[in-house]
Amino acid sequence: MFERLVRHIGGTSRSVSRWLIACMAIGFGALIVTGLSAAWLTARSQDHTGWINHTYEVELAISRANTLIEQAETSRRGYLISGQKIYLDIYRNASARLPAAFNRLAELTRDNPRQQASLHRLRALVDALQARRDHANGLIAAGRIDEARDAFAKDTDARQLPAIRSLTEAMAREEERLLSIRDAEQQASVRAFYATLTIAGLLLLFVAIASVATILRYTRDLAASRDTLRDFADSLEELVRERTADLSRANDEIQRFAYIVSHDLRSPLVNVMGFTAELEAATGTIADLIDRAEQNCPEVVTEDARIATREDLPEAIGFIRTSTQKMDRLINAILKLSREGRRVISPEPVDIAALVGTIDATLKHMIDAREARLVIDGALPAIVTDRLAIEQILSNLIENAVKYLQPGRPGLITVRGSRDGQRVTYEIEDNGRGIDPRDHQRVFDLFRRSGNQDQPGEGIGLAHVRALAYRLGGVIDVQSELGKGATFRLSLPVTLGDLQGN
Amino acid sequence: MNDHRSVSIVMIEDDEGHARLIEKNIRRAGILNEIKHFTDGTSALDFLFNHKDGPALNGPALILLDLNLPDMSGTDILAKIKGDGPLKRTPVVVLTTTDDKVEIQRCYDLGCNVYITKPVNYESFAQAIRQLGLFLSVIQVPDVEGEG
Numbered sequence: 330m331f332e333r334l335v336r337h338i339g340g341t342s343r344s345v346s347r348w349l350i351a352c353m354a355i356g357f358g359a360l361i362v363t364g365l366s367a368a369w370l371t372a373r374s375q376d377h378t379g380w381i382n383h384t385y386e387v388e389l390a391i392s393r394a395n396t397l398i399e400q401a402e403t404s405r406r407g408y409l410i411s412g413q414k415i416y417l418d419i420y421r422n423a424s425a426r427l428p429a430a431f432n433r434l435a436e437l438t439r440d441n442p443r444q445q446a447s448l449h450r451l452r453a454l455v456d457a458l459q460a461r462r463d464h465a466n467g468l469i470a471a472g473r474i475d476e477a478r479d480a481f482a483k484d485t486d487a488r489q490l491p492a493i494r495s496l497t498e499a500m501a502r503e504e505e506r507l508l509s510i511r512d513a514e515q516q517a518s519v520r521a522f523y524a525t526l527t528i529a530g531l532l533l534l535f536v537a538i539a540s541v542a543t544i545l546r547y548t549r550d551l552a553a554s555r556d557t558l559r560d561f562a563d564s565l566e567e568l569v570r571e572r573t574a575d576l577s578r579a580n581d582e583i584q585r586f587a588y589i590v591s592h593d594l595r596s597p598l599v600n601v602m603g604f605t606a607e608l609e610a611a612t613g614t615i616a617d618l619i620d621r622a623e624q625n626c627p628e629v630v631t632e633d634a635r636i637a638t639r640e641d642l643p644e645a646i647g648f649i650r651t652s653t654q655k656m657d658r659l660i661n662a663i664l665k666l667s668r669e670g671r672r673v674i675s676p677e678p679v680d681i682a683a684l685v686g687t688i689d690a691t692l693k694h695m696i697d698a699r700e701a702r703l704v705i706d707g708a709l710p711a712i713v714t715d716r717l718a719i720e721q722i723l724s725n726l727i728e729n730a731v732k733y734l735q736p737g738r739p740g741l742i743t744v745r746g747s748r749d750g751q752r753v754t755y756e757i758e759d760n761g762r763g764i765d766p767r768d769h770q771r772v773f774d775l776f777r778r779s780g781n782q783d784q785p786g787e788g789i790g791l792a793h794v795r796a797l798a799y800r801l802g803g804v805i806d807v808q809s810e811l812g813k814g815a816t817f818r819l820s821l822p823v824t825l826g827d828l829q830g831n
Numbered sequence: 832m833n834d835h836r837s838v839s840i841v842m843i844e845d846d847e848g849h850a851r852l853i854e855k856n857i858r859r860a861g862i863l864n865e866i867k868h869f870t871d872g873t874s875a876l877d878f879l880f881n882h883k884d885g886p887a888l889n890g891p892a893l894i895l896l897d898l899n900l901p902d903m904s905g906t907d908i909l910a911k912i913k914g915d916g917p918l919k920r921t922p923v924v925v926l927t928t929t930d931d932k933v934e935i936q937r938c939y940d941l942g943c944n945v946y947i948t949k950p951v952n953y954e955s956f957a958q959a960i961r962q963l964g965l966f967l968s969v970i971q972v973p974d975v976e977g978e979g
Binding site: 469592593595596597598599600602603605606607657660 | 848855949957
């Protein structure tokens with residue numbers, strides 16, 4: 330039952346905390362009720378003790394009155410028998426103290442009409458007795474002892490005294506009865522207190538068990554969900570590892586494919602180029618023959634033969650040659666890219682400013698020839714990356730900037746850099762002829778170029794740059810407008826991880 | 832070569848064009864030795880080891896080997912030649928388009944004597960083969976073990 334209740338309640342963390350707060354409230358409530366009932370019981374006990382004292386006082390007062398009555402009776406009888414004055418004194422003394430005792434009793438039993446009534450009767454009886462005693466004592470004092478004795482014998486004393494005694498006893502019993510009622514009340518309140526205590530205790534116990542069970546269950550749920558989460562994280566990591574492995578396998582496949590294709594394409598190309606050369610040599614021989622034939626016996630040489638040997642053949646061979654040469658360059662480019670992709674990169678701290686200086690020196694001839702200037706704007710942030718790759722990237726970008734200047738405008742190439750968190754950005758800005766925004770993506774594709782094709786090139790440089798940037802865990806983009814220069818932005822990680830390489 | 836007539840050249844090359852260009856340029860270098868050409872590994876190995884005119888049974892030879900063959904890898908042929916057999920001292924010139932570092936190392940490990948990457952540019956190619964021809968004209972080829 331408990332389990333079910335707890336399970337029912339301990340569903341979510343919010344209901345759990347609500348449930349725990351409720352338990353705590355119930356527990357505190359039970360404690361408060363217990364404290365209040367204890368206070369109530371203490372008050373009741375004090376009250377009760379007061380009443381017990383009162384009862385004892387009343388009983389004491391009754392017994393004192395009784396004692397005085399008895400003392401008066403005894404002394405009076407002594408006086409009657411002996412006639413000695415001392416008994417009379419004792420009698421008078423006792424009688425004189427009796428009203429005070431009665432008053433005290435009356436005061437104590439003021440709230441009890443029955444006791445008041447009894448007291449009233451007692452007073453009447455005692456007063457009557459007193460009157461008769463005083464009369465008898467007067468007779469004795471007058472020396473009429475026999476008369477006094479007769480009066481005593483006739484007197485109803487013997488009957489009156491037991492009546493007085495029974496009355497005082499009744500009063501005492503009345504007080505005892507009241508006491509027993511009060512005792513019973515006290516017992517009842519003690520029982521009530523114990524009952525409250527028991528109920529509160531049970532409630533506390535229940536609340537404690539419920540809270541502990543809820544917390545245990547909640548903790549177990551938490552642990553279970555933590556385990557699930559960890560499993561999930563593990564499987565996620567596994568998934569990422571698998572995907573990464575898939576990706577790198579696919580990448581390797583592409584690299585291998587590019588390598589094999591370009592490599593195998595070379596083989597037929599060797600033949601094409603080789604036999605073209607043979608053909609050229611043979612054409613030379615035939616051209617010589619035609620020349621000699623033209624000199625010696627011109628009638629054999631037809632116009633067609635002359636054109637074929639002197640124009641058609643060299644032209645065809647020339648086209649084959651340039652095409653195969655271009656194809657050779659393209660294949661070499663692919664080969665170079667794929668080889669670059671297979672190269673193991675080794676991160677090391679690279680001083681970019683020094684690197685730009687080296688590139689400046691290397692391209693000095695070209696830069697000077699085009700009246701351009703290469704400047705570094707501000708400090709360049711430090712980086713840990715592959716030296717060769719970053720050098721090729723920057724060298725390509727700077728060379729491009731020098732190559733594609735706007736005619737009639739002195740070239741200015743600016744290199745600057747900034748660091749943002751774990752990435753650094755290098756910018757190579759030029760004031761050259763710019764790139765049509767439509768071609769911003771295209772220029773990074775292999776064999777694709779943009780703008781006037783007035784500069785030598787195969788459309789490989791930027792493709793190479795982008796491949797290298799990816800390889801270094803970075804990205805590259807360009808911002809440019811036609812005629813307004815271009816800014817290439819290279820974003821790289823500050824520190825290239827060692828695991829980046831193949 | 833020791834005796835210009837007796838040392839035959841065995842060329843294992845799947846590309847007929849390449850084979851023709853190689854032969855042409857070797858001839859241009861003045862090498863007149865017989866050149867036996869095979870376009871696949873199986874028949875080449877059969878000739879090398881079993882044919883009565885083959886080098887294993889009949890005299891010294893020099894082998895020009897391409898690595899990219901249709902039926903088996905050139906390195907396997909190289910391993911067979913340089914293995915513990917009658918042809919283990921026969922010079923092998925690997926002449927191929929591959930310029931992969933690992934492949935080159937592997938060939939030398941297997942006992943290849945010279946490794947040449949075919950230049951794509953024909954002028955370079957022709958020059959390389961002619962130089963190889965000149966080289967062939969001066970190297971000494973050991974006699975084949977056993978038969979002599």
